[in-house]
Amino acid sequence: MNTKITGKIIVVGDNIDTDQIYPGRFLAITDPKEIGSHCLCGVSEEIAPNFPKGGIVVAGRNFGCGSSREHAPIALLNMGASAVLADSFARIFFRNAVNLGLLPVICRGISRHVRDGQTLTVDLEEGTVTVQETGEVLPCEQLGDQAMKILEAGGIKPMMRVRFGKQ
Amino acid sequence: MHAIEKILAKNSGRTEVRTGEIVTAKVDFAEINDLYLQTVYSFYEMGGEKVWDNTRCAFVFDHYAPCPDIKSASNHREMREFAQKNNLKYHFDTNCGVCHQVMPEAGVIYPGMIVVATDSHTTTHGAFGAMGTGCGATDMATILMTGELWFRVPEIIEVRLEGEAPKGVYPKDVVLAVLGRIRADGAVYKAIDFTGSYVEKLNVAGRMTICNMAVEMGAKTAYMQPNQDVIDYVSKRAVRPFEIQHTDPGYRYAESYVFNVSELEPELACPSSVENVHPLSEVTANGPVKLDQGYIGSCTGGRTEDIAIAAKILKGKHIPAYTRLVVVPASRDVMLECMAKGYLQDLMDAGATITTPGCGACLGAHEGILAPGEVCITSTNRNFPGRMGSTEALMYLASPATVAASILNGVITDPRPYLD
Numbered sequence: 328m329n330t331k332i333t334g335k336i337i338v339v340g341d342n343i344d345t346d347q348i349y350p351g352r353f354l355a356i357t358d359p360k361e362i363g364s365h366c367l368c369g370v371s372e373e374i375a376p377n378f379p380k381g382g383i384v385v386a387g388r389n390f391g392c393g394s395s396r397e398h399a400p401i402a403l404l405n406m407g408a409s410a411v412l413a414d415s416f417a418r419i420f421f422r423n424a425v426n427l428g429l430l431p432v433i434c435r436g437i438s439r440h441v442r443d444g445q446t447l448t449v450d451l452e453e454g455t456v457t458v459q460e461t462g463e464v465l466p467c468e469q470l471g472d473q474a475m476k477i478l479e480a481g482g483i484k485p486m487m488r489v490r491f492g493k494q
Numbered sequence: 495m496h497a498i499e500k501i502l503a504k505n506s507g508r509t510e511v512r513t514g515e516i517v518t519a520k521v522d523f524a525e526i527n528d529l530y531l532q533t534v535y536s537f538y539e540m541g542g543e544k545v546w547d548n549t550r551c552a553f554v555f556d557h558y559a560p561c562p563d564i565k566s567a568s569n570h571r572e573m574r575e576f577a578q579k580n581n582l583k584y585h586f587d588t589n590c591g592v593c594h595q596v597m598p599e600a601g602v603i604y605p606g607m608i609v610v611a612t613d614s615h616t617t618t619h620g621a622f623g624a625m626g627t628g629c630g631a632t633d634m635a636t637i638l639m640t641g642e643l644w645f646r647v648p649e650i651i652e653v654r655l656e657g658e659a660p661k662g663v664y665p666k667d668v669v670l671a672v673l674g675r676i677r678a679d680g681a682v683y684k685a686i687d688f689t690g691s692y693v694e695k696l697n698v699a700g701r702m703t704i705c706n707m708a709v710e711m712g713a714k715t716a717y718m719q720p721n722q723d724v725i726d727y728v729s730k731r732a733v734r735p736f737e738i739q740h741t742d743p744g745y746r747y748a749e750s751y752v753f754n755v756s757e758l759e760p761e762l763a764c765p766s767s768v769e770n771v772h773p774l775s776e777v778t779a780n781g782p783v784k785l786d787q788g789y790i791g792s793c794t795g796g797r798t799e800d801i802a803i804a805a806k807i808l809k810g811k812h813i814p815a816y817t818r819l820v821v822v823p824a825s826r827d828v829m830l831e832c833m834a835k836g837y838l839q840d841l842m843d844a845g846a847t848i849t850t851p852g853c854g855a856c857l858g859a860h861e862g863i864l865a866p867g868e869v870c871i872t873s874t875n876r877n878f879p880g881r882m883g884s885t886e887a888l889m890y891l892a893s894p895a896t897v898a899a900s901i902l903n904g905v906i907t908d909p910r911p912y913l914d
Contacts, residue, residue, distance in 0.1 A: 342678055342767055344878040351858035351881070354529045355558065355565040369880045389679035392712065393878060394857070395614045397532055397630035418683050418714055419614055423630035473516050473644060483632055484540050487639065493541030 328479045330451040332409050332430065333459075335379040338443050339370055341387035345394040345420065349402045362398055363405025378406045383447055386413040387438045390431075391420025400424040410449060412437050412456065412467065425474045428482035432456075434467035496650050497739035498685050498717050501625045504739075505608050511647045513748070518644050522734075523602050524551040524637045525611035527593050528558050531569040532631035533612060534576045537638055545580045546641035552584035552602070553577050554593035559852030561588070562860035591825025591851035594618040594706065594793035598698075599827050601731035605720050605738040610637060615793050615875065617708040620688075620716030621701035622724055623738055627715045648685040648714045649748035651676075655692035657756035662910035664803070665700035666795055666873065666893035668692070669707040670761040672753060674771025682712030684748065687741070692755045693718050698727050699799040706794045707875055710768040760908060763891035766879045774896060774908055783890070786868040788813070788901030789882070790894050791822030791849075792856040795873025798831045804898035805837035807912045808844035814904040819846040819897075820862040822854040844902075858882050864889075871900045 347369030349362070356362055367374040367384075384390075384403065390413040391399055400423045403411065410430035414437065424431040432449055434456050441447065446459040449467065456465045470478065480486035495503065495510065503511045505519035526533045545551055553573050558566035570588070577585050590596045594615055597603050605623030609616060612634045619626030629643065637643050653672055659665075686708045693701070701718050708716035720728075720738050728736065760774040777783065790796065790804050801823060813819050821841050823829035829851050832838050838848055847862075855862030856874040864870055864887035872882070877889035890906065899909035 342769075344876070346858070346876070346878040346881045347885075350885075352883075354857075354859070355563065355569055357531055357535070357569070369878075369885055389682065389712065392678055393614065393876060395612055395628040395630055396529060397632060400630075401532070415679055415682060417679070417712055419628050419630060422633060426630065426632045471516075471646075473646070483636060484536065487540035487636055491541040491639065 331448065333446060333448040334381045334383040334409055335444060335446050336383045336385045336441060337374060337378065338385045338438055338441060339367070342389045342392055343370065343386050344392045345396050345399045348391065348399040349396060354396065354398060359401055359405045362402045366402035366406035375406050378408070380407040381409045382407055384408050384411045385438050385441055386411060388414040390416050392417035395419045397423045400427045400429045404429050412449065414438065425477050426483040428478060430478070432467050434465055437465060440465060495742055496687065496745050497623065497719065497741045498625055498650060498715060499647060500739040501606055501608060502645060502647055513647050513649055515647045516644055517647060518642050519608055520642050521610050521637050522550065522607035523609045524634060525593055525597060525609070526553050526634055527611065527613050528553065528555040528570060528573060530612040530631040530634065531572055533634045533638070534572060536632040536635035540635060540639060542635060542639045545638045548581050549583045551638060552582055552586060554586040554590065554596055555588045556592045557853045557857065557859050559588035559850055589826060591823070591828065592793045592796065592853055594702070595797065595824035595828065598622060599731065599825060601733040604728045604732040604734065604736035605724070606736050610634070610643060614709045615706050617713055617716040618702050618706040618793060620705035620708065620718055621698065622728060623718065623720040625715050628709065646683065648683060650685045650687055651681055652747040652750040653686055653688050654690040654750065654752045655688060655755050656690045656752065657692060657754050659692065659755050659758065661913055662760050662895060662908070663755070663758045664893040664895060665696065665703040667758055667761045668755055669704045670763055670771050670891065671758050673707060673710055673763065673768055674761070676711045676751065678710060678767065678769040679712045681708065684713060685715045685717060686711065686713045687717045687747070694721055697723050699797045702797070703794055710875060760893060760896050760910070762906070763877055765888040765890065766877055768876060768891065774906065778906055778908070783906040784869060785817060785871055785900060785904055785906065787817065787862065787864065787870040788819040788897045789855060789862055789870055789872035789874060790897050791820070791824065791854050792874040793824060794875040795894050796822055796824035796828065798828050800873055800894035801828070801832045801837050802835070803895045805840040807895060807898040807909065808902060809840040811844055811902055813845040813901050817901055817904050819901045820849060820855065821846045822849050822861065823851045825851050855882050871897050871906060873897050
C-alpha cells in the first residue's frame with residue numbers, strides 16, 4: 328500500500344454527518360459511480376462535480392457521525408477521494424472507510440491550517456502532513472495495527488477472499 | 495471487569511479482556527436492514543456462499559416499508575431472494591416495523607448477548623443488558639460468512655442518572671440533557687453505561703429511548719444493568735437461554751458524569767445538530783417558534799408509551815389548520831396495541847396522519863418529508879441538515895409529549911400544563 332499520498336483538498340466543517348455526506352433520499356442507489364456523484368451534496372451540490380481526482384477531504388471534529396451507511400465511504404471513494412483528514416472520526420465511518428480502502432487520518436486542528444484548493448502530502452509512516460503551498464508540517468496520528476493490516480491487504484474484501492481461499 | 499467486557503470475553507473465548515485490545519468475538523444475532531443490499535453484494539464479492547448460521551441472522555425491511563419507488567422495491571426483491579436461498583429462520587418484511595423494536599419483540603434480543611446490525615442505533619439493545627453495535631454493509635457481510643467480528647475493547651463511561659423525573663420530563667428529555675453535556679463526539683469509540691436510581695426504576699421503553707441515543711454521542715455501545723421490567727420482558731420472549739452479566743464491584747470507569755434528573759425540564763435539540771440542546775423554556779423565551787409538522791415515531795420515540803402520551807394530550811382537541819402531525823408506530827405490535835387502546839382513533843380525530851410501522855420520514859426516505867423553509871418538531875433521533883428532507887428545513891428534537899403539545903398550538907409549547 329502507498330503510505331505517502333499527495334492531493335488537492337476541499338475543507339468542510341465539524342460534525343459532517345452521514346446525511347450531509349450522502350442524504351437518505353439516495354440510499355436505494357447501488358451503482359457506485361452514481362453514489363459518488365451525490366457525495367457531500369448535503370454540504371454543497373458543487374463539491375462532487377468539481378472534486379479533483381485523488382483529492383483529499385479535510386474536516387473538523389467527528390467526521391462521519393450519524394448513520395452506519397457504507398454509502399458514505401463508497402461515495403467519497405467514487406467521487407475520487409483518496410483520504411479524509413479530520414480532527415476526529417465517528418467510529419462506524421472509520422471502520423467502513425478502512426474496510427473499503429479509504430484512508431481516514433486523524434490530524435488535529437488541520438481544518439484551521441489549510442484552505443480549499445491547497446495541496447497536502449500525507450506521510451503515514453512519518454506521521455506528518457505537509458502543506459505544499461506554505462511548507463507547514465503538521466503531525467498526524469498513525470493508524471492502529473488492525474486498520475493497517477486491513478489497508479495493507481487492500482481492504483477487507485481482498486483479505487476475506489484470501490481467508491476463504493478464493494484467490 | 496465491566497459487564498460489557500465480560501460479554502466480549504465470553505464471546506471471544508477468553509476469561510479476560512482489557513481496554514484497547516482487539517478481540518474477535520462471536521456474534522449472537524446479526525441484522526441487516528433494507529438500506530444495505532451492499533451486504534449481499536459484499537458477501538458474494540468476498541466469496542461467500544451460505545450464511546454461517548441461518549438461525550442467527552435476519553433482514554428487517556423497515557426503512558422502505560412499504561416501498562416508495564422501483565429502486566427500493568428491486569432491492570427488497572434481491573434481499574428476499576438471498577433470505578430464501580439461505581433459508582433464514584427469521585424474516586421481517588415490510589409489515590413488521592423498525593428493527594430495534596421488532597427484534598426485542600421477536601425474542602432475538604436478550605441479556606448477555608452480542609447483537610450487530612447495519613444500523614447505528616443498535617446501541618438500543620443495551621436496554622436489555624445486551625451489547626449492541628452498528629456496522630457497515632461489508633463488516634456485516636464478514637459476519638454472515640464467519641459468525642464473528644473484530645472489536646476494540648472500548649473505554650467505558652458511566653452516566654449516572656439519579657433522582658425521579660418531574661412531571662413533563664421523559665426519558666427523551668433526559669437523554670437530550672446528557673447529549674447536550676457529553677456532546678456529539680464525547681463518547682466516540684467508547685461505551686456508555688447508564689446507571690443510577692433513575693435507570694434502576696426505568697421501564698423497558700424508556701431504557702430503549704436512552705440507549706438508542708447513545709450513538710448520537712458517538713458511542714460504540716450502551717449498557718444498562720437489567721432490572722425486573724427487563725427480566726419480565728425477555729423471559730416471555732427470549733428464543734435462547736441467557737445469562738445476565740454483572741459489573742464487578744469497584745470497577746473503574748474511564749469517565750463519570752452525574753445528572754440529577756429531578757432538576758431537569760423539557761429539553762430540545764435545536765437545529766441543526768443533536769448537541770445543540772437547550773431547555774425548552776430558554777428557546778421559547780426568545781419568542782414563539784412556529785411549526786409546520788409534528789412527528790412521532792422511530793426507534794427512539796415511536797413506542798406505545800410515546801403514542802399514549804400524545805393521545806392523552808390531543809384527545810378531544812384538534813391541531814390547527816395548515817399544520818400536520820405524522821404518527822408512525824414503531825412496530826406492528828405497537829400499532830395493534832395503540833389501536834386496541836383507542837390511541838390511534840384519538841390521534842386521528844385530532845388531525846393526525848397515521849402511517850405504516852417503520853422508519854418513515856426519520857431519515858428522509860418517505861412519509862412526511864419536509865419542504866425548504868419548513869419547521870418540524872419530532873420525537874426522532876437526528877436533526878442533521880436534510881435528515882427529514884430539505885437541507886433548508888429545520889428540525890427540533892423533543893419528547894413525544896412536547897411534540898404533541900407543540901403541534902396542538904402550532905408553536906413550540908411546554909407540555910406540562912397539558913398533563914394534569
